[in-house]
Amino acid sequence: MPILSKEEARQIIDKVLSFSKADELSANLSGSRRGNIRYARNAVSTSGESDNLSLAITAVFGKKAGTATINEFDNASLEKTVRRAEEIARLAPENPEYMPMLGPQQYLDPQTFADSTAKIDPDFRAQATFDSIDPCRKKNLTAAGYMEDTTGFSAIGNSKGLFGYNKATNVDFSVTVRTADGTGSGYARPDFTDVGKLNTRSTTEVAMQKALASVNARALEPGKYTVILEPTASVELLQNMMRSMDARSADEGRSFLSKKGGGTRQGERLFDERVTIYTDPMNSELPLSPFGGGGGGGGGRFGGGGGNDGLPQEKTTWIENGVVKNIPHSRYWADKKGVKPIPGPAGFIVQGGNQSLLDMIKGTEKGILVTRLWYIRAVDPQTLLYTGLTRDGTFYIENGQIKFPVKNFRFNESPVIMLNNLEALGKPVRSGGNLIPPMKIRDFTFTSLSDAV
Amino acid sequence: MGAGSLLLPSLPAFSRTVAPEALLEPGLDVSVKKRLADAALNAAKSKGATYADVRIGRYLNQFVITREDKVENLINTESFGVGVRVIADGCWGFAAIVDARSETDMAKAAEKAVSIAKANATLMKTPVQLAPQKGFGEVSWKAPIKTNAFEVPIKEKADLLLTANSAALKNGANFVNSQLFLVNEQKYFASTDGTYADQDIHRIWPTFTVTAIDPKTGKFETRQALSAPMGMSYDYLQANPTDKITGITTRYNMGYDILEDITAAAKQAKQKLSAKSVEAGKYDLVLDPSHTWLTIHESVGHPLELDRVLGYEANFAGTSFATLDKWESKNFQYGSKLVNFFADKTQPNSLGAVGWDDEGVETQRWDLVKDGILVNYQAIRDQVHIIGETHSQGCCYADSWSSVQFQRMANVSLAAGKTPLSVAEMIKDVEKGVYIIGDGSFSIDQQRYNFQFGGQLFYEIKNGQIVGMLKDVAYQSNTREFWNSCVAVCDQRDFRLGGAFFDGKGQPMQSNAVSHGSTTARFKGVNVINTARKI
Numbered sequence: 003m004p005i006l007s008k009e010e011a012r013q014i015i016d017k018v019l020s021f022s023k024a025d026e027l028s029a030n031l032s033g034s035r036r037g038n039i040r041y042a043r044n045a046v047s048t049s050g051e052s053d054n055l056s057l058a059i060t061a062v063f064g065k066k067a068g069t070a071t072i073n074e075f076d077n078a079s080l081e082k083t084v085r086r087a088e089e090i091a092r093l094a095p096e097n098p099e100y101m102p103m104l105g106p107q108q109y110l111d112p113q114t115f116a117d118s119t120a121k122i123d124p125d126f127r128a129q130a131t132f133d134s135i136d137p138c139r140k141k142n143l144t145a146a147g148y149m150e151d152t153t154g155f156s157a158i159g160n161s162k163g164l165f166g167y168n169k170a171t172n173v174d175f176s177v178t179v180r181t182a183d184g185t186g187s188g189y190a191r192p193d194f195t196d197v198g199k200l201n202t203r204s205t206t207e208v209a210m211q212k213a214l215a216s217v218n219a220r221a222l223e224p225g226k227y228t229v230i231l232e233p234t235a236s237v238e239l240l241q242n243m244m245r246s247m248d249a250r251s252a253d254e255g256r257s258f259l260s261k262k263g264g265g266t267r268q269g270e271r272l273f274d275e276r277v278t279i280y281t282d283p284m285n286s287e288l289p290l291s292p293f294g295g296g297g298g299g300g301g302g303r304f305g306g307g308g309g310n311d312g313l314p315q316e317k318t319t320w321i322e323n324g325v326v327k328n329i330p331h332s333r334y335w336a337d338k339k340g341v342k343p344i345p346g347p348a349g350f351i352v353q354g355g356n357q358s359l360l361d362m363i364k365g366t367e368k369g370i371l372v373t374r375l376w377y378i379r380a381v382d383p384q385t386l387l388y389t390g391l392t393r394d395g396t397f398y399i400e401n402g403q404i405k406f407p408v409k410n411f412r413f414n415e416s417p418v419i420m421l422n423n424l425e426a427l428g429k430p431v432r433s434g435g436n437l438i439p440p441m442k443i444r445d446f447t448f449t450s451l452s453d454a455v
Numbered sequence: 456m457g458a459g460s461l462l463l464p465s466l467p468a469f470s471r472t473v474a475p476e477a478l479l480e481p482g483l484d485v486s487v488k489k490r491l492a493d494a495a496l497n498a499a500k501s502k503g504a505t506y507a508d509v510r511i512g513r514y515l516n517q518f519v520i521t522r523e524d525k526v527e528n529l530i531n532t533e534s535f536g537v538g539v540r541v542i543a544d545g546c547w548g549f550a551a552i553v554d555a556r557s558e559t560d561m562a563k564a565a566e567k568a569v570s571i572a573k574a575n576a577t578l579m580k581t582p583v584q585l586a587p588q589k590g591f592g593e594v595s596w597k598a599p600i601k602t603n604a605f606e607v608p609i610k611e612k613a614d615l616l617l618t619a620n621s622a623a624l625k626n627g628a629n630f631v632n633s634q635l636f637l638v639n640e641q642k643y644f645a646s647t648d649g650t651y652a653d654q655d656i657h658r659i660w661p662t663f664t665v666t667a668i669d670p671k672t673g674k675f676e677t678r679q680a681l682s683a684p685m686g687m688s689y690d691y692l693q694a695n696p697t698d699k700i701t702g703i704t705t706r707y708n709m710g711y712d713i714l715e716d717i718t719a720a721a722k723q724a725k726q727k728l729s730a731k732s733v734e735a736g737k738y739d740l741v742l743d744p745s746h747t748w749l750t751i752h753e754s755v756g757h758p759l760e761l762d763r764v765l766g767y768e769a770n771f772a773g774t775s776f777a778t779l780d781k782w783e784s785k786n787f788q789y790g791s792k793l794v795n796f797f798a799d800k801t802q803p804n805s806l807g808a809v810g811w812d813d814e815g816v817e818t819q820r821w822d823l824v825k826d827g828i829l830v831n832y833q834a835i836r837d838q839v840h841i842i843g844e845t846h847s848q849g850c851c852y853a854d855s856w857s858s859v860q861f862q863r864m865a866n867v868s869l870a871a872g873k874t875p876l877s878v879a880e881m882i883k884d885v886e887k888g889v890y891i892i893g894d895g896s897f898s899i900d901q902q903r904y905n906f907q908f909g910g911q912l913f914y915e916i917k918n919g920q921i922v923g924m925l926k927d928v929a930y931q932s933n934t935r936e937f938w939n940s941c942v943a944v945c946d947q948r949d950f951r952l953g954g955a956f957f958d959g960k961g962q963p964m965q966s967n968a969v970s971h972g973s974t975t976a977r978f979k980g981v982n983v984i985n986t987a988r989k990i
Contacts, residue, residue, distance in 0.1 A: 089474065090474050144766065416988055
């Protein structure tokens with residue numbers, strides 16, 4: 003089993019550190035077990051499981067760093083790998099931006115691990131898949147889906163006395179349901195820390211309902227529309243925006259957060275005043291790793307966002323009431339600017355309201371319900387303009403009711419403009435490792451029609 | 456990243472960081488690989504497999520990453536292991552083992568694959584129908600490289616990028632990021648059909664982005680490299696004058712001059728800052744091969760993958776508008792009569808070139824669209840019966856020994872025009888147009904109808920003359936409408952390859968490298984949008 007306990011991990015890391023002859027040495031030990039099952043045309047196509055346990059050792063002389071990795075843990079192998087990392091470091095070019103390793107840190111203790119997820123086995127995956135395919139077969143619909151579960155741990159230690167350990171689980175399920183004649187398509191994609199919250203049958207029923215409701219879509223003229231974006235639709239646009247927040251590129255003048263004449267737009271109101279976006283590793287719906295790095299995979303639960311140096315992840319507000327409050331600063335850039343380093347968000351929460359999606363539809367006179375956006379690509383990094391398309395169920399709303407399905411649109415829109423044209427926010431739900439509310443946006447720009455279903 | 460897209464740099468699974476010297480160490484001797492492979496094949500057969508194949512893979516990567524005057528990162532990795540795929544009880548099973556070096560390991564992997572196949576067989580409605588394939592015996596294939604980039608001292612490679620960065624900064628760039636990606640796949644394939652194929656594949660991609668900033672307006676513009684990722688090695692960086700295509704800016708064929716390109720890029724990024732913002736409307740597009748490869752990739756390569764057509768990628772990359780009935784009709788006009796697309800896994804120096812695919816099929820060239828009509832797809836051994844073929848086209852690929860092989864895109868190219876036509880002659884005929892060089896932003900729907908593409912350099916054409924630089928350009932069209940608007944294709948003299956180094960598909964996602972060739976082509980009356988916004 004590749005999941006080591008905190009004490010087992012500490013023993014290996016301590017042993018590694020004892021072999022060091024370098025100025026500084028760090029060890030990142032991580033292990034994971036990943037299982038997956040994939041199906042299409044109402045039948046399983048592939049399934050698999052893989053274990054991985056590996057140790058990365060970074061040795062530093064002055065400002066020269068070298069890394070070597072290994073997956074054997076006897077003393078001789080560990081010592082050999084320390085020597086190899088030291089050798090690579092000696093030959094490496096000097097990195098003028100190298101930052102000395104961190105000393106001991108205080109970490110939060112989020113509940114990123116669920117036993118139920120760690121216990122998933124091939125039978126569980128097969129049953130989950132059957133529960134998704136079965137209702138589709140009965141209604142002459144075609145399901146294609148994928149479930150991936152990850153259980154992992156990540157431990158970090160260095161010669162300055164830092165030590166951190168975290169154990170995490172995640173399950174990600176997605177399903178696309180199409181009508182037999184290919185004229186309707188629906189999608190659903192939940193993700194959880196605890197698989198006990200996942201019901202593949204009811205999730206599939208959401209996609210089935212969308213597939214059936216999207217048949218015989220009518221064409222509307224492209225243009226500016228009021229839209230309701232389900233979290234599955236807005237998540238990627240918001241993620242792209244959050245990933246683009248970086249102090250260095252803003253200071254360098256090549257970011258949407260660059261200020262004309264120099265500096266960043268931190269402190270400026272860039273969005274509607276109802277927009278507040280923050281990260282909180284202790285949130286019970288979205289627990290995140292207490293430090294960056296260490297591998298293990300699976301995004302923020304395992305230690306994503308913010309390098310592999312053990313910088314603590316803390317509660318951080320990025321945007322507060324429409325004002326840019328904090329911008330991620332790497333340790334190098336923070337040192338240069340004389341500010342506190344802030345690791346990038348591993349997952350984020352968009353503060354919402356209490357309205358359900360249905361309430362939002364009821365309160366809409368004319369608009370379009372967008373359930374998913376697809377193939378989103380940057381068009382202009384200066385304005386964060388993105389293009390992409392609606393997919394798997396797009397509907398016209400009139401007088402508080404869904405009237406009919408509409409053909410898919412291509413959009414060209416910036417999340418910055420979108421979050422200025424905010425009409426209403428609903429209750430946040432977990433989507434793609436974030437908590438995102440359904441959002442009602444006016445003047446969302448659709449530029450052309452697509453025949454795709 | 457979305458499927459059918461281009462991934463950011465990715466490393467094969469289970470890669471471990473090694474010293475650069477380790478990349479020069481020889482892999483296992485071919486006789487050892489054969490012995491190991493036979494152990495797996497025999498174990499699979501004895502456990503009841505009716506077919507088995509083994510891939511013993513050693514995957515080497517070296518990435519050199521710089522910005523301005525600094526080497527930001529040097530990455531050297533090696534991944535070694537074995538993947539065994541079997542058919543038992545009519546169903547596929549697959550298992551992989553990292554660092555497998557003994558006959559016992561091989562037998563274990565084979566047995567696990569058989570047991571998975573048998574377990575999954577209970578869920579199968581119809582058994583796998585595998586196209587027969589003759590065995591080729593012990594064969595080998597090696598990319599025809601002249602200089603192995605892994606043998607070039609790492610300092611020389613880093614210095615080349617830093618010299619290029621310095622040239623960019625001297626010529627007006629405010630920032631520059633450059634990278635060199637090198638890959639060597641050492642693959643050994645064996646199957647119960649009797650093929651033992653030892654192959655050595657090399658890939659290289661030197662690339663950069665320069666940024667120019669106007670502090671007065673707070674605007675910035677970028678220009679990326681006009682290099683192509685190639686199935687070559689360091690020889691690609693040793694350009695001869697004959698590899699250069701001169702014109703409004705120099706473009707490259709089988710050799711790339713990074714210093715020349717980055718110097719031009721710095722000047723052009725600056726020029727873009729004051730370029731005219733395009734007026735939205737209909738234009739004739741003149742598309743350079745450094746741009747067109749991506750439009751071919753998205754609107755021809757992907758929709759003609761048979762697994763997409765059948766629905767196997769429905770949950771992720773999507774399906775395809777090019778359904779079987781359109782192919783069966785024999786009169787589906789994919790493009791104008793000038794449009795001929797071919798798939799080719801033998802194209803010299805291309806990313807997809809190889810001797811045998813990952814299920815032991817000898818590679819080949821075949822037509823996809825002939826005189827504008829859809830005539831074929833890309834399919835592998837368990838699919839070809841669906842399109843009435845008895846022999847696979849040889850486009851099965853796995854990105855690692857630890858991944859299951861599946862249908863991947865072959866090199867798909869637009870054939871050169873048969874009538875002599877140069878780029879200058881083509882431009883002379885254009886009244887109102889935009890000449891686009893380099894690939895930029897790209898997006899297409901899940902059935903490959905509606906797309907939008909940007910580029911690196913845009914030039915306005917008026918009455919047969921290039922009159923200046925444009926910016927904020929993107930074009931939107933529909934696959935069939937677009938290829939039917941193709942009114943001219945330059946001749947073979949202009950044929951060049953572009954390509955994707957990291958093309959993503961599947962769940963879990965796998966990366967594939969694929970080239971797309973074309974000559975400059977003209978498209979009539981395409982919808983151009985203006986992408987400038989204010990925030």
